[in-house]
Amino acid sequence: MNLDFQFMLDDTPTILKGLPTTLALTFRSLLMALALACVFGAVINARVPVLRPVVIALNTFIKGIPQIVQLLFFYYGAPMVSRFFDGFLGYQDDPRHPPYFLAAVIALGLNFGAYMTDVVIASVSAVNRGQLEACLSVGMSRRQAWRRVVLPQVVVVSIPDMTNYLVWLLKATSVASIVGVVELLAAARISASDSYLYMEAYIVAALVYWLVCIAIEFGSRKLHNHLGIYAIDLKNR
């Protein structure tokens, strides 16, 4: 087994050009997923009458089908939706370049929104109910209590699980290479199509993914320790 190391070195800058797209895809899907998770979590926690069963059913269904099916769904749907919105608020439909990036963001955002809803619910219930009652007993309003006491704790509690899903989301963006988004993996595939040295290109791509994942986990641990500085059980650990 002999790998062409010179090619790997030369190819690295080309592959790295796909990294910003991967990160942008990850970040935007993360924002959408977080927003969805907060809304869904609030709906489920507050027991909103009609919406609650709808949200639960939607989440269960999303979690039960493969990511690639969802991505393909939005990939095939993108041209139709784009045509539908042609001329809406100055949006111009370009039939030759359907908004595949946006489609991938929506697909991944929906998918991970469903998973992160569970994290939101679990984190909220992990914060002792006595905290809220204590706030109310000293005369804080509900809004103040949530904003100043409960939510900061919810955020700290949720960081490890959210990091898991962030890493998973980063890895899931590689599937977007199949649906017309030129991110890291697609860049690797394209860069090797000249020389047929696919193995080398994919090894470089794998190493880049690995490094980014390690960096995310490292940063999250630092953030968790920093934000959790007042949490007694964290300090004892």
Added chain:
Amino acid sequence: MQIGLDLIRQALPGILAHLPVTLLYFIVPTALTAVFGPLLCMARLSRWAVLRGAVMVVVSFLRGTPALVQIYLVLYGLPLIFGAVGVDINDWSAGVFFIAASTFNFSAFVSESLRGAYLAMDRGQIEAGLSIGYGRWQNAVHVIIPQTLRTACLNLKNLEIDLLKGTSLAYTIGAIEMMGYTDQIIGLNSGVGQLWLLGAVSVIYFVLCALLEVFFNRLFAFLGRHEKQEALRES
């Protein structure tokens, strides 16, 4: 609407005919992981620092890179490795490569899940087992494994569901299972009714996942059948 329903009616027998392939890509990695997962976990907890470190790096790599990349790496890398020892495996079917890649990936996740469950176990349980005269193997069979499995069960359920959904990636390297067949039909129809077909196939995946969920919840209850009294005492 009518077009979509007609299309589903035509394509459904073919899609269901590929269900066994999907199940094969699910069951074989599960069975192999039942062997490799615990082995990796034991190696990760081993006394020898070199083995521990090596397994740690491998597991971190398998957990830190996308499954799709690993599938490609196995597809292109396995023939190179086998070629180095003079065996030509280029004519093996794509399914074999997918199963190999899937097993590597899944073993890494399962080993970490088992490790977490093992470490969460009360040390006193092991000492209690030894104190009543159990040997190492008896202790493993009667004390360690049941409790570790019980703790890891819900985690394993999520991993198994992921594995099942992950089989849909097989078609990217030409192993035709349910998803791959659906994609072929979509291609043959030049995309007519594609969203309908995807909807149909997602319902099938959803039903499979629901079955897994029910199975593992029962398993969880079964593994915890001795814990009821303890739970009552705590409450």
